[in-house]
Amino acid sequence: MRVWxxxxxxLLAPLPSAGSVLALLALAVLLARGDWRLAGGIVIVALIxxxxxxxxxxxxxxxxxxxxxxAMPIVNQGGALNxxxxxxxxxxxxxxxxxNSMQASSARWHPMxxxxxxxxxxxxxxxxxxxxxxxxxxxAGTFGCLILGVLLYGRLETRHESxxxxxxxxxxxxxxxxxxxxCVLARVGVLPAGxxxxxxxxxxxxxxxxxxxxxxxxxxxxxxxxxxxxxxxxALNVALTIGFLVFLILSRSxxxxxxxxxxxxxxxxxxxxxxxxxxxxxxxxAVVILLAYFPAYSESLNRVYVQKGSTxxxxxxxxxxxxxxxxxxxxxxxGVGFGVAKGYSEDWQFGFESGKAGRExxxxxxxxxxxxxxxxxVFLVFPLAWVLVTAARRLLRIRRxxxxxGEFWTVLTLSACLLGGLANSLxxxxxxxxxxxxxIMFWLIFGVLAARLTIPFxxxx
Numbered sequence: 001m002r003v004w005x006x007x008x009x010x011l012l013a014p015l016p017s018a019g020s021v022l023a024l025l026a027l028a029v030l031l032a033r034g035d036w037r038l039a040g041g042i043v044i045v046a047l048i049x050x051x052x053x054x055x056x057x058x059x060x061x062x063x064x065x066x067x068x069x070x071a072m073p074i075v076n077q078g079g080a081l082n083x084x085x086x087x088x089x090x091x092x093x094x095x096x097x098x099x100n101s102m103q104a105s106s107a108r109w110h111p112m113x114x115x116x117x118x119x120x121x122x123x124x125x126x127x128x129x130x131x132x133x134x135x136x137x138x139x140a141g142t143f144g145c146l147i148l149g150v151l152l153y154g155r156l157e158t159r160h161e162s163x164x165x166x167x168x169x170x171x172x173x174x175x176x177x178x179x180x181x182x183c184v185l186a187r188v189g190v191l192p193a194g195x196x197x198x199x200x201x202x203x204x205x206x207x208x209x210x211x212x213x214x215x216x217x218x219x220x221x222x223x224x225x226x227x228x229x230x231x232x233x234x235a236l237n238v239a240l241t242i243g244f245l246v247f248l249i250l251s252r253s254x255x256x257x258x259x260x261x262x263x264x265x266x267x268x269x270x271x272x273x274x275x276x277x278x279x280x281x282x283x284x285x286a287v288v289i290l291l292a293y294f295p296a297y298s299e300s301l302n303r304v305y306v307q308k309g310s311t312x313x314x315x316x317x318x319x320x321x322x323x324x325x326x327x328x329x330x331x332x333x334x335g336v337g338f339g340v341a342k343g344y345s346e347d348w349q350f351g352f353e354s355g356k357a358g359r360e361x362x363x364x365x366x367x368x369x370x371x372x373x374x375x376x377x378v379f380l381v382f383p384l385a386w387v388l389v390t391a392a393r394r395l396l397r398i399r400r401x402x403x404x405x406g407e408f409w410t411v412l413t414l415s416a417c418l419l420g421g422l423a424n425s426l427x428x429x430x431x432x433x434x435x436x437x438x439x440i441m442f443w444l445i446f447g448v449l450a451a452r453l454t455i456p457f458x459x460x461x
Contacts, residue, residue: 060157062088063444064172066084067085067088068175068179068437070085071202071436072201073203074201075201085434086138092149093145093146096148096149097148097152110386110450112387112450113151113383113450115382116151116380117147120140120144120147122338122376123136123144123371123372124140126140126338126371126372127140130336130338131337142435143338143339143434146434146439147443151447152447154446154448157448158452158455165410166452169221169413172214173222176218176219176240179215182200183201198247198250200251205252206253208251208256209251209256209424211438212244212248212259213260213262213420216244216416216420217267219241220241220264222237222241223237255426256424258423259420259423259424262419262420262423263421264420265279266420267412270399321362324366324370327370328367330370332369333373333374335371338371338372338432339371340371341361362429363428364425364426364430364431364432365381365431367431368432371432380432387415387450391453394457395408395411395415397457398411398457407452411449411453414449417441417445421445424438
């Protein structure tokens with residue numbers, strides 16, 4: 001397919017505004033006549049055309065804010081936004097597909113992209129033996145739209161070279177600011193508080209714990225770059241970092257705390273071995289001093305954050321983990337069907353919500369084995385392993401030949417965000433749940449990072 005020159009895109013710039021005006025006029029006439037089906041079709045076509053002509057980074061920001069909003073009760077009143085999540089993914093995928101046909105990219109296709117395609121195919125094929133074939137097919141199609149959208153988005157974000165700026169990191173920073181504001185409002189009582197632990201603007205504490213690992217490395221990057229900023233910006237970055245540390249502790253989300261430590265540890269290790277070593281030594285000394293001289297405080301911390309009031313560590317999650325393991329071992333080779341749970345999904349009929357037709361699966365990898373078996377899970381694990389290993393190698397090469405390069409900080413921060421999200425997905429089964437905001441954030445980061453890593457690194461002379 002012929003790629004259009006970049007100059008032609010400028011000629012197309014007025015089209016979104018003109019198309020929006022015409023679409024609004026047509027909608028006004030159709031709604032006045034009560035023709036809802038045709039009006040809905042026009043909305044979908046208009047959104048596809050808009051997404052194909054608008055700047056890609058605006059689409060990424062739109063997806064992040066939209067899906068974050070569905071996880072916040074103050075925004076998603078009564079779950080009214082849930083039915084639009086699947087339409088957003090479909091529109092984004094089709095729009096970016098059209099956009100990619102008009103715009104070139106320096107990123108290259110790689111076998112790990114083909115591996116993700118095979119995973120989607122395995123998910124769709126599993127509908128033939130699923131306990132609810134329609135539900136499996138719809139979820140496989142939705143996840144396929146997500147994967148297609150993020151891979152195309154990554155190619156468009158990296159259309160020139162790997163040294164180009166990364167808009168996604170700025171979007172994550174803005175999302176951190178908005179969620180931080182929501183946490184402050186929840187803390188002072190403007191937003192309703194959760195029934196148990198602190199949850200900020202989200203529906204439960206684990207959602208807040210799932211969000212923070214994605215933005216913690218971005219906050220570290222902003223702190224490292226604060227010396228070149230105005231005093232007000234430096235103060236804001238420090239306040240955001242300290243604030244999210246406090247919010248994470250208040251949430252008592254064990255998965256979120258561990259994932260944040262993993263993400264920040266990766267970032268510190270590759271950015272400065274000396275700082276990382278001092279960080280590890282400081283943590284170990286603090287633990288030793290706490291255990292030796294303050295046993296009462298250590299017992300309190302163990303009860304509050306490790307056991308969370310239970311008699312042993314996994315009492316609150318042990319049954320979920322055991323159920324996930326038993327289900328995964330029931331059909332470990334090919335699984336029982338993508339996106340379904342045996343004994344829960346059989347009676348589900350077509351609709352926009354499927355939460356009540358499943359169970360909490362505790363671990364994303366166990367959920368993948370349960371749904372598509374070991375055969376399908378391999379196609380999911382391979383791209384993730386390739387991206388993390390290649391990112392580590394790229395960081396070591398850049399550090400050796402050109403340590404001050406902007407690409408170093410971009411790849412470092414994106415890979416740390418991805419690793420933090422992956423660590424959190426081991427305590428929550430959202431990795432292939434296309435309707436959850438964590439999955440949107442994770443795969444957007446994956447798409448951009450994978451695209452940058454497919455561009456060969458050139459050693460400066």
